[in-house]
Amino acid sequence: MVLEELGAYLSTGCGILSVVHRHALQPAGKLLRPLLLVQSAIAVGGSAYPVLPAALGLELLHVGSLVHDDIVDGDTERRGRPAVHQRFGTDRAIVGADALFFQPFALLAACRQRGVPDERIVTATGLLAEAGEQLSQGVMLELDQAGTLPATPSEYFQMAGLKTSPLLSGACRIGAVLAGASQASTASLGRYGHALGLAFQARDDLLPYDTPHERAGKPADSDLANRRPTLPVLLGHRLAGAPDRCLLEALLAEGAGDGDARARMDAVLRRTGALDAARKLIEGQVRECHRALSELQPGPAVTELAALADRMEARPAAQTRSPAR
Amino acid sequence: MVLEELGAYLSTGCGILSVVHRHALQPAGKLLRPLLLVQSAIAVGGSAYPVLPAALGLELLHVGSLVHDDIVDGDTERRGRPAVHQRFGTDRAIVGADALFFQPFALLAACRQRGVPDERIVTATGLLAEAGEQLSQGVMLELDQAGTLPATPSEYFQMAGLKTSPLLSGACRIGAVLAGASQASTASLGRYGHALGLAFQARDDLLPYDTPHERAGKPADSDLANRRPTLPVLLGHRLAGAPDRCLLEALLAEGAGDGDARARMDAVLRRTGALDAARKLIEGQVRECHRALSELQPGPAVTELAALADRMEARPAAQTRSPAR
Numbered sequence: 001m002v003l004e005e006l007g008a009y010l011s012t013g014c015g016i017l018s019v020v021h022r023h024a025l026q027p028a029g030k031l032l033r034p035l036l037l038v039q040s041a042i043a044v045g046g047s048a049y050p051v052l053p054a055a056l057g058l059e060l061l062h063v064g065s066l067v068h069d070d071i072v073d074g075d076t077e078r079r080g081r082p083a084v085h086q087r088f089g090t091d092r093a094i095v096g097a098d099a100l101f102f103q104p105f106a107l108l109a110a111c112r113q114r115g116v117p118d119e120r121i122v123t124a125t126g127l128l129a130e131a132g133e134q135l136s137q138g139v140m141l142e143l144d145q146a147g148t149l150p151a152t153p154s155e156y157f158q159m160a161g162l163k164t165s166p167l168l169s170g171a172c173r174i175g176a177v178l179a180g181a182s183q184a185s186t187a188s189l190g191r192y193g194h195a196l197g198l199a200f201q202a203r204d205d206l207l208p209y210d211t212p213h214e215r216a217g218k219p220a221d222s223d224l225a226n227r228r229p230t231l232p233v234l235l236g237h238r239l240a241g242a243p244d245r246c247l248l249e250a251l252l253a254e255g256a257g258d259g260d261a262r263a264r265m266d267a268v269l270r271r272t273g274a275l276d277a278a279r280k281l282i283e284g285q286v287r288e289c290h291r292a293l294s295e296l297q298p299g300p301a302v303t304e305l306a307a308l309a310d311r312m313e314a315r316p317a318a319q320t321r322s323p324a325r
Numbered sequence: 326m327v328l329e330e331l332g333a334y335l336s337t338g339c340g341i342l343s344v345v346h347r348h349a350l351q352p353a354g355k356l357l358r359p360l361l362l363v364q365s366a367i368a369v370g371g372s373a374y375p376v377l378p379a380a381l382g383l384e385l386l387h388v389g390s391l392v393h394d395d396i397v398d399g400d401t402e403r404r405g406r407p408a409v410h411q412r413f414g415t416d417r418a419i420v421g422a423d424a425l426f427f428q429p430f431a432l433l434a435a436c437r438q439r440g441v442p443d444e445r446i447v448t449a450t451g452l453l454a455e456a457g458e459q460l461s462q463g464v465m466l467e468l469d470q471a472g473t474l475p476a477t478p479s480e481y482f483q484m485a486g487l488k489t490s491p492l493l494s495g496a497c498r499i500g501a502v503l504a505g506a507s508q509a510s511t512a513s514l515g516r517y518g519h520a521l522g523l524a525f526q527a528r529d530d531l532l533p534y535d536t537p538h539e540r541a542g543k544p545a546d547s548d549l550a551n552r553r554p555t556l557p558v559l560l561g562h563r564l565a566g567a568p569d570r571c572l573l574e575a576l577l578a579e580g581a582g583d584g585d586a587r588a589r590m591d592a593v594l595r596r597t598g599a600l601d602a603a604r605k606l607i608e609g610q611v612r613e614c615h616r617a618l619s620e621l622q623p624g625p626a627v628t629e630l631a632a633l634a635d636r637m638e639a640r641p642a643a644q645t646r647s648p649a650r
Contacts, residue, residue, distance in 0.1 A: 098461045
């Protein structure tokens with residue numbers, strides 16, 4: 001359904017901007033944010049059709065942020081294809097993504113034509129803008145933390161809470177608001193989305209260590225090359241004895257993303273139990289998701305949202321259940 | 326008034342994102358876009374207070390786009406200070422400006438707290454998003470045209486109509502809509518803003534040739550260094566005989582921004598009459614501005630808008646009357 005709207009959106013434009021957008025948006029990811037928005041609307045008694053433009057908008061904003069992320073991280077691949085800046089140059093990638101930040105607001109306003117009352121659209125506009133701002137703050141915070149280790153998991157979750165959760169939490173709350181939910185239900189769905197975002201980011205950090213090769217088109221050693229203190233690394237640092245701690249600090253300070261550095265990092269994280277500790281933290285966030293959902297009326301959409309949360313639990317054996325990016 | 330809102334906005338944030346924003350937003354430019362929004366609201370019978378957050382938002386969006394422009398153009402100075410990417414690095418400049426694209430929508434939604442009806446805010450949200458999209462399209466078109474000469478002034482105005490006019494026209498229309506203007510008055514103000522944008526861009530292109538040294542903190546030879554086919558250059562190309570035409574093409578293809586290239590460019594544009602021809606085209610757009618304003622009820626705000634248009638007329642003698650950037 002959202003895929004159809006995406007197809008219709010992509011078929012309307014022409015010129016280099018549309019070419020850039022088509023490259024950035026196709027093949028589509030798993031459309032997690034549109035899915036959250038639509039299911040949240042249904043969970044509070046609404047329906048999909050009136051909120052679909054807003055759902056598409058969330059995906060555009062997300063993809064725009066990935067395009068800028070890839071420039072900042074120097075990643076050359078995304079979803080198994082050349083990153084936008086790799087294919088079209090950094091200048092066009094910057095400007096092309098900018099357009100993807102404006103269109104979601106036009107799409108949100110266009111929900112008016114599908115019968116959504118203006119009052120709900122204005123509230124949702126505030127939420128969408130807030131989500132975008134927090135996303136920028138989170139990326140900025142991550143840039144500041146590069147090469148340093150946050151002292152605690154709670155500092156880590158503060159960063160992830162700004163970088164990954166805003167769009168997931170925002171998608172849930174916007175879906176709820178557009179469908180006319182009560183403030184209580186909107187807040188519950190917001191808490192669900194927030195915890196889902198934390199689980200998602202932690203799962204994403206864990207992914208390179210659960211899988212021997214590249215996943216989701218993102219090179220497995222990008223985080224290390226960008227000297228990013230991921231959750232497993234910071235847990236390893238807390239759990240390690242002095243020698244391993246020194247080794248971790250050296251690996252992170254170097255930012256060496258080659259296979260040898262990766263292998264040494266892998267070994268430390270395994271013997272310190274950091275990977276298991278990370279999985280436990282993810283399970284805690286998944287429980288948070290279920291707690292938030294328990295405040296809503298049960299129904300098929302709530303069941304679907306619960307299943308999405310369960311998929312964030314990272315079991316080394318269940319490698320086919322990777323989260324969407 | 327807008328300066329006070331800007332000050333209040335800047336004093337609320339903390340962290341590196343706010344530091345970047347303070348650097349980008351201070352010292353403030355001449356706040357042309359906020360001024361247009363407020364005067365347009367007053368021109369149709371509204372007042373300043375309810376629309377001030379939206380007016381501030383227009384400035385944030387504009388400054389965000391300048392930050393990305395400076396990266397794309399490789400310009401190292403803006404408003405007489407180091408460009409944001411020069412001061413904080415390209416990564417922080419990309420992400421910092423992204424935040425400035427989201428905040429205008431939050432500010433627009435916040436006009437609700439000042440009594441603006443939701444219906445008007447939703448319409449204005451669509452207009453703001455449209456302006457941002459067109460801006461991105463315009464910059465993309467400019468990137469495509471680098472090093473080539475558009476065949477006609479109308480092609481030039483098509484690019485400028487996407488790059489410079491959207492925010493000026495958008496500011497006027499958003500001010501009108503928020504103040505509850507009729508569709509006819511909103512359209513008149515939109516036409517005024519569009520023509521003002523074309524005059525503004527043409528004036529900006531002409532500026533380096535009217536002044537011997539740097540203006541508005543922008544190096545005078547940035548356009549040439551970026552192989553940008555400005556209005557004087559394209560007019561010179563049309564008016565020149567074969568030898569000068571070759572010289573112009575060579576200068577543009579080289580993209581040489583040094584003093585010698587500038588001097589040779591100056592000489593060709595003077596002897597072909599291109600600078601006078603550019604001034605004539607600007608005068609035509611200023612007349613368009615007055616025509617559009619004549620469709621409105623006369624009053625102090627309309628008089629103010631008319632005076633703004635007159636200031637775009639570029640007379641070599643009146644060098645103190647440069648347009649705001």
